[in-house]
Amino acid sequence: MTTVADHxxxxxxxxxxxxxxLPRTEQVRVGPPGRGELRIRAAYSLVxxxxxxxxxxxxxxxxxxxxxxxxxxxxxxxxGPRATGFAVGDRVIxxxxxxxxxxxxxxxxxxxxxRVPGGMDLADAVVANLAATAVHxxxxxxxxxGDEAAVVGAGMVGLLVGQIAAARGHRVTVLDLRPERARTxxxxxxxxxxxxxxxxxxxxxxxxxxxxxxxxCGTGEASxxxxxxxxxxxxxxxxxxxxxxxxxxxxxxxxxxxGNLDIRYAARCGAGYRDPDYARGLTDVTPPEGEGxxxxxxxxxxxLIGAGAVRPGRMGLVSRPLEHAEEAYAELRDRPAHLAVVxxxxxxxxxx
Numbered sequence: 001m002t003t004v005a006d007h008x009x010x011x012x013x014x015x016x017x018x019x020x021x022l023p024r025t026e027q028v029r030v031g032p033p034g035r036g037e038l039r040i041r042a043a044y045s046l047v048x049x050x051x052x053x054x055x056x057x058x059x060x061x062x063x064x065x066x067x068x069x070x071x072x073x074x075x076x077x078x079x080g081p082r083a084t085g086f087a088v089g090d091r092v093i094x095x096x097x098x099x100x101x102x103x104x105x106x107x108x109x110x111x112x113x114x115r116v117p118g119g120m121d122l123a124d125a126v127v128a129n130l131a132a133t134a135v136h137x138x139x140x141x142x143x144x145x146g147d148e149a150a151v152v153g154a155g156m157v158g159l160l161v162g163q164i165a166a167a168r169g170h171r172v173t174v175l176d177l178r179p180e181r182a183r184t185x186x187x188x189x190x191x192x193x194x195x196x197x198x199x200x201x202x203x204x205x206x207x208x209x210x211x212x213x214x215x216x217c218g219t220g221e222a223s224x225x226x227x228x229x230x231x232x233x234x235x236x237x238x239x240x241x242x243x244x245x246x247x248x249x250x251x252x253x254x255x256x257x258x259g260n261l262d263i264r265y266a267a268r269c270g271a272g273y274r275d276p277d278y279a280r281g282l283t284d285v286t287p288p289e290g291e292g293x294x295x296x297x298x299x300x301x302x303x304l305i306g307a308g309a310v311r312p313g314r315m316g317l318v319s320r321p322l323e324h325a326e327e328a329y330a331e332l333r334d335r336p337a338h339l340a341v342v343x344x345x346x347x348x349x350x351x352x
Contacts, residue, residue, distance in 0.1 A: 015102035015325055017056045018065040022326045030105045033080030036280030037107050040094055044126045045102045046071040047341045049332045050155060050219055050247055056329065069102035071095055071129035073122040082281055083110035091116040095129040095298060096279065102322065104345050109279030111272065114298045117306055123342055124305055127312040131301035132294065134160035137215060137245045137266035139291045143170055146210035147238065151217055152196060152225060154181035156339045157245055158217035159315055162190045167309035175199055180337045184316050200228035211238020217246045226250040234259045270294035319344050
């Protein structure tokens with residue numbers, strides 16, 4: 001029987017923010033997994049552009065180091081004590097800040113990992129980690145049959161939210177200032193429009209949806225967009241809802257003109273995320289009604305990819321080796337046509 005003692009320290013690269021606007025790579029030693037942990041040899045890791053560029057900026061002027069990345073996929077090479085349900089050789093996705101980082105070998109709590117079904121490409125499966133955030137956001141919207149949804153921002157999270165809401169039977173329109181991003185939304189079978197002003201100003205009332213929800217997945221200052229979205233959502237008989245998902249700021253003037261507007265923020269990806277005791281199986285959590293744990297949401301996201309409801313292959317992602325990380329983040333700062341970067345590790349035959 002293979003034990004943790006059979007797996008000594010190994011060397012791995014890590015991608016770090018700190019002291020400069022672009023990341024740097026350093027070599028680290030990774031030991032055997034601890035209680036409730038898996039050690040994984042990465043095949044791919046996914047850059048979450050908005051979040052990671054935020055941390056690059058935050059730590060650029062400091063002497064601190066911050067490991068980048070939280071979405072990885074690969075093969076288990078060691079199983080820690082009480083990491084139930086996994087075995088060496090399992091193909092898995094793994095999610096967690098500070099653990100499922102950009103690197104060749106990572107150690108991640110087992111409840112933040114899920115097995116990838118046979119036949120699914122790991123390069124597609126790695127998107128499930130970020131899709132779990134979108135699953136959680138759509139849960140928090142409490143969409144009802146007949147509701148219509150608008151998604152502001154056709155970045156990674158916005159397109160994932162749009163696909164998941166559409167998979168639940170809702171009419172979805174994705175709005176973005178950039179025509180190429182709107183075209184990506186259309187290629188995914190979603191309604192798409194360039195800009196927001198004209199869409200939110202539309203006074204049309206037929207056919208009447210039951211209610212309207214706006215997912216705010218953009219960045220920057222968004223006061224005017226939030227106000228316009230609230231007015232648009234309030235033009236139907238159902239309860240209007242705004243769900244914040246991106247990193248943005250807005251001034252909201254609360255008054256009776258808003259009506260019975262629900263404003264929610266969807267952070268992270270489900271109950272138990274960033275709870276180290278839950279992640280390692282030391283305690284359990286109970287999610288709010290209608291929501292799931294991070295473990296459940298990771299599985300639901302994988303299932304959506306397997307069913308073809310979420311289609312990573314049509315989302316315009318590009319693949320780069322980790323050696324080209326600086327160039328990849330420099331490109332993302334310029335807001336290229338591609339939404340995000342998937343880092344590839346090792347020979348191609350090891351990444352299937």
